[in-house]
Amino acid sequence: MKDPNPIDKLIDLMARLPGLGPRSARRAVLYLIRKRGQLLHPLAEAMAEVAATARECLNCGNVASADICPICTNDSRQNGILCVVEDVADLWAMERSGVFRGRYHVLGGTLSALDGIGPEELRIPRLKDRLSTERVTEVILALNATIDGQTTAHYIADQLEGRVELTSLAQGVPIGGELDYLDDGTITAALNARKRL
Secondary structure, three states, rough: OOOOOOOHHHHHHOOOOOOOOOOHHHHHHHHHHHHHHHHHHHHHHHHHHHEEEEEEEEOOEEEEEOOOOHHHHHOOOOOOEEEEOOOHHHOOOOOOOOOOOOEEEEEOOOOOOOOOOOOOOOOOHHHHHHHHHOOOOOEEOOOOOOOOHHHHHHHHHHHHHHOOOEEOOOOOOOOOOHHOOHHHHHHHHHHOOOOOO
């Protein structure tokens, strides 16, 4: 049996991407073919370059084109504060906000007994090493408000207790959020984290 048509192969590969199904992939491929010079060729070149150079930062776990990412090598970042996140997408979301000027630590997931993911499968041992080598004074636990995320946060807090100041992101009503559209857990967290005006 011969190889499938390259266009069908591209559609099949794109349909595997998060948020794209077969129909969306077909539309995207047709658009790329129509814009071959402006998009398809530059996209193919960029993908080949990323495939050849992308790697995990040896220090924090971010994705970069060097062994140590630009955030870790940036001298203007605050050295003493580490923001712990589950994955690189969370790091990128924090960076988009432009508010945090410290450094990060990507765990690579959360603890999950059902999936057989323990502390050794995550970057928790590396986090402990960084506390001593980087003179960290505060660890911000910016983990998702899921059961696994909260379990992981509690585990890390237990492991680091007494070694460093531990904080977490506030949880509750988002800016512009209406109470009628919020779930019970968000309303409970917002009520419990209320502050004096």
